[in-house]
Amino acid sequence: MSNIVEVNNLTVSFIVRTGNLLLFERGGGMMSVVNDVSFNVREGETFGLAGETGSGKSVIAWALVGLMTPRSGSVNLLGKEIDFRKKADVTYLRRYVGIVFQDPVGSLNPRLRVKDIIREALVASRAFDRRDYDSRIEGTVDLVGLRKSSLDAYPRELSGGEKQRVSLARAIVVPKKLVILDEPTSSLDVSVQAQVLNTLKELKSKLGLSYFFITHDINVMKYMSDTLGILYYGKLLEVGRTYDVVTNPKHPFTMRLMANVPGLKRAKPQEEGERLGSQGSSPTGCVYSKVCPRVFEKCSNSPPMFNLGSDHQAACFLYDKTS
Amino acid sequence: MAEGYLESMVQSRQVSRKLLDVQGLTQDFATIDGRVRVLENVSLQMEKGEIVGIVGESGSGKTTLGLAIIGLLDSPPSEIVSGSIFFEESDILKFSPEQLSLIRGPGIGMVFQESLAALNPVYRTEAQLEESIEVLRRAQKLVLTEGEERKMMIDILENLRLDNPEWVLKKYPHELSGGMRQRVSIAMAIVERPKLLILDEVTTGLDVYVQNRILNILKDLNRRTGTAMMFITHDLLVASQICDRLYVMYAGKVVEKGRTENILSAPAHPYTQKLFAAIPQGFVDSPPLPVSTGEAPDLRRLPAGCKFHPRCPFVMQKCKEVEPPVFATDQGTTAMCWLLEKK
Numbered sequence: 001m002s003n004i005v006e007v008n009n010l011t012v013s014f015i016v017r018t019g020n021l022l023l024f025e026r027g028g029g030m031m032s033v034v035n036d037v038s039f040n041v042r043e044g045e046t047f048g049l050a051g052e053t054g055s056g057k058s059v060i061a062w063a064l065v066g067l068m069t070p071r072s073g074s075v076n077l078l079g080k081e082i083d084f085r086k087k088a089d090v091t092y093l094r095r096y097v098g099i100v101f102q103d104p105v106g107s108l109n110p111r112l113r114v115k116d117i118i119r120e121a122l123v124a125s126r127a128f129d130r131r132d133y134d135s136r137i138e139g140t141v142d143l144v145g146l147r148k149s150s151l152d153a154y155p156r157e158l159s160g161g162e163k164q165r166v167s168l169a170r171a172i173v174v175p176k177k178l179v180i181l182d183e184p185t186s187s188l189d190v191s192v193q194a195q196v197l198n199t200l201k202e203l204k205s206k207l208g209l210s211y212f213f214i215t216h217d218i219n220v221m222k223y224m225s226d227t228l229g230i231l232y233y234g235k236l237l238e239v240g241r242t243y244d245v246v247t248n249p250k251h252p253f254t255m256r257l258m259a260n261v262p263g264l265k266r267a268k269p270q271e272e273g274e275r276l277g278s279q280g281s282s283p284t285g286c287v288y289s290k291v292c293p294r295v296f297e298k299c300s301n302s303p304p305m306f307n308l309g310s311d312h313q314a315a316c317f318l319y320d321k322t323s
Numbered sequence: 324m325a326e327g328y329l330e331s332m333v334q335s336r337q338v339s340r341k342l343l344d345v346q347g348l349t350q351d352f353a354t355i356d357g358r359v360r361v362l363e364n365v366s367l368q369m370e371k372g373e374i375v376g377i378v379g380e381s382g383s384g385k386t387t388l389g390l391a392i393i394g395l396l397d398s399p400p401s402e403i404v405s406g407s408i409f410f411e412e413s414d415i416l417k418f419s420p421e422q423l424s425l426i427r428g429p430g431i432g433m434v435f436q437e438s439l440a441a442l443n444p445v446y447r448t449e450a451q452l453e454e455s456i457e458v459l460r461r462a463q464k465l466v467l468t469e470g471e472e473r474k475m476m477i478d479i480l481e482n483l484r485l486d487n488p489e490w491v492l493k494k495y496p497h498e499l500s501g502g503m504r505q506r507v508s509i510a511m512a513i514v515e516r517p518k519l520l521i522l523d524e525v526t527t528g529l530d531v532y533v534q535n536r537i538l539n540i541l542k543d544l545n546r547r548t549g550t551a552m553m554f555i556t557h558d559l560l561v562a563s564q565i566c567d568r569l570y571v572m573y574a575g576k577v578v579e580k581g582r583t584e585n586i587l588s589a590p591a592h593p594y595t596q597k598l599f600a601a602i603p604q605g606f607v608d609s610p611p612l613p614v615s616t617g618e619a620p621d622l623r624r625l626p627a628g629c630k631f632h633p634r635c636p637f638v639m640q641k642c643k644e645v646e647p648p649v650f651a652t653d654q655g656t657t658a659m660c661w662l663l664e665k666k
Contacts, residue, residue, distance in 0.1 A: 053501055053502075053529070189381055190557060190598060190602060191601045191614060192619075193601065194601035195614045217531070219560075219602060220603050222603065222605070223603030225607060246606075262563075262564060
């Protein structure tokens with residue numbers, strides 16, 4: 001099976017300013033919000049990315065559609081290396097990668113009707129004849145399960161689930177290879193979420209899409225993704241087939257995460273000895289070492305990914321066989 | 324120490340009596356399209372120290388119920404058509420605004436869904452908490468020195484397991500993370516020592532273990548102080564982790580209620596069953612999720628008979644004509660569904 005996207009050693013940094021403007025102090029520097037992250041999305045599969053708020057999930061998503069320029073690392077889409085400084089390359093990226101943003105309200109222009117919101121994507125791509133626009137829009141709206149009558153509606157007249165379907169229609173009206181779904185259901189009710197998840201699965205097999213799926217809901221993640229990556233403070237701590245990662249987590253952070261997944265059985269939530277607010281990565285060393293229950297001397301170095309067999313990798317010195 | 328502590332808790336549970344008694348509450352909203360019934364004949368009882376969950380989808384009336392109990396609905400547009408809300412044996416619907424403001428805070432506290440919107444953006448945490456302490460001081464006629472007040476704030480934040488209370492006190496809401504902000508909102512409510520705490524979707528939008536941490540904190544608080552909690556959520560999984568009893572709401576009605584474990588093991592109402600079925604459980608190769616057909620109910624145009632019948636897989640002729648009364652199930656729960664009628 002070939003890879004749609006190969007991401008190698010991706011690092012995205014923000015410029016941080018400190019100091020007092022009034023006193024003409026200058027300070028600050030670069031802060032890496034995504035640090036040396038590598039993963040592949042296979043054709044026809046869903047790559048799930050899970051992690052806490054602020055772990056950099058969305059930043060990776062933005063980089064994959066060229067909304068952020070990586071500081072280093074490479075992104076390879078369909079065998080072509082993307083140079084983020086070249087406009088043509090970013091256009092190429094956006095031609096094949098669609099995105100659905102987390103906030104359905106904020107990502108739809110309130111002054112445009114649904115059909116015009118979707119039309120914008122067609123106009124921007126310049127991939128189709130103007131005369132085909134209407135039929136394409138109608139076809140797509142049908143695919144994502146929206147009623148024809150909503151074409152003339154404004155976003156505010158739609159429910160949360162319908163808005164997310166409009167976002168989805170806009171993302172795929174120009175046929176894509178990869179669709180990035182950034183928490184597409186986290187603002188929806190369970191039953192609406194179930195409907196949207198079903199639609200997403202259906203579309204994927206019908207249109208031969210691949211997904212890059214971001215969520216913090218592990219139950220949704222299990223149900224949607226083939227491969228699962230766990231992100232923590234900009235670092236990918238574990239990656240593997242979803243079944244392996246969920247049933248046999250290797251990294252201490254993943255273990256804790258999986259123990260906290262709410263299930264239908266009435267279990268007591270795990271009480272962890274770790275304290276919130278004490279995160280913040282040391283400049284060197286494992287990002288999780290400050291709160292890790294199994295920390296030892298080696299953790300003051302940054303762990304590489306260790307292979308655990310059958311596509312399963314974890315960035316933790318517990319699996320360092322050389323010692 | 325732990326043993327005596329637990330025993331004292333059991334004791335207080337045994338002598339507990341009724342704290343809140345909502346009787347047949349029916350509430351309308353006046354809109355441009357006419358009157359819309361948002362709550363119909365809702366009855367709900369809570370004992371002291373209990374954690375009760377109100378579960379339902381958006382638009383089912385769960386937040387309205389919370390707001391009605393704490394008396395925060397403007398009238399007009401809202402209007403209570405019938406019913407009563409007894410809090411500690413007095414009907415608070417008959418209270419004057421002045422009397423109500425004494426109940427609010429030390430009697431009934433509420434934590435709202437969006438902590439960013441609920442906190443004042445131009446106040447630091449300490450000023451927000453000061454406001455709450457002021458309410459408590461006025462209600463209980465306490466005299467507090469500045470030092471005592473400060474200690475109280477730090478104490479409460481520490482109890483909510485915030486790592487560096489001094490630091491948090493100096494921060495504006497936008498400088499805190501979602502989980503921290505939610506805990507500041509909770510701190511504002513509990514600093515007033517409410518007997519009943521209404522929590523409206525407090526864990527929505529937080530990630531799994533910030534969510535779990537908050538659930539643990541709330542449970543712990545409930546155990547230690549005996550504060551009764553009304554936990555409003557659309558997430559059955561979350562509700563099932565913390566609540567002693569559940570009320571499931573649909574289109575402004577309580578369609579099922581009972582002890583959490585009984586509802587979990589055998590949901591009686593088809594709507595509750597649907598809610599459970601919609602939770603993804605399996606891996607990627609599992610079959611599509613069974614979803615309810617049809618739209619969420621439009622309160623302006625509710626169907627005759629059972630309000631759920633257009634989406635119900637077991638619909639019968641009777642359901643379309645006559646609204647079902649409340650039936651008891653074998654598990655000790657009750658549900659509004661004709662399927663439970665004993666032949």
